[in-house]
Amino acid sequence: GAKKVIGVDLDQVSVRVSNENIKINQVEDIMEIRKGNLLEVINSKANIIVSNIIAEIIAKMTMDISRFLEDGGIFITSGIIIEKIYMVEEALIENGFKILEVKKMNSWACIIASKN
CATH class of the missing domain: 3.40.970 (Ribonuclease HI; Chain A)
Known part of the structure; x- marks a missing residue:
């Protein structure tokens, strides 16, 4: 734990x-x-950061999230509507994250990424 x-x-x-x-x-x-x-x-710095906020805010904060996350750390974010997954994925990749998994349920998504 x-x-x-x-x-x-x-x-x-x-x-x-x-x-x-x-x-x-x-x-x-x-x-x-x-x-x-x-x-x-x-x-x-943390080894895991979890957020549940809208895609636009996540996309704007990815550089800051990276600063607060240890190298190799995991970022789990939800509250993303399906249509905006690409926006968050692009922002994460641009800021040194690797997308590990995208989970979808109904019209919502969760993205799990690691900081390279």
Whole structure:
């Protein structure tokens, strides 16, 4: 399992509910949730980054995501409508990622990529 997990969300309700779930699941010793923008509240690199935001934002943030991800790290992103998969894939490849897998369900997609 993970040694440390940091969650970041702009929405205060999401932060509050996540903190409640952390307590319910008794993982306070390894997990914390921070309110804010990833670029402003994190100052270290991760070996896995997971996001669930729209394709346009993911595409704009791929360079920043790369800065926060260790070499060989994994980026998992969802919340992508099928028609916009190409946009995210292109942005990831341009920023040094290798697409490992694309999963589709109904009209949504998830992309799993590694940082080269």
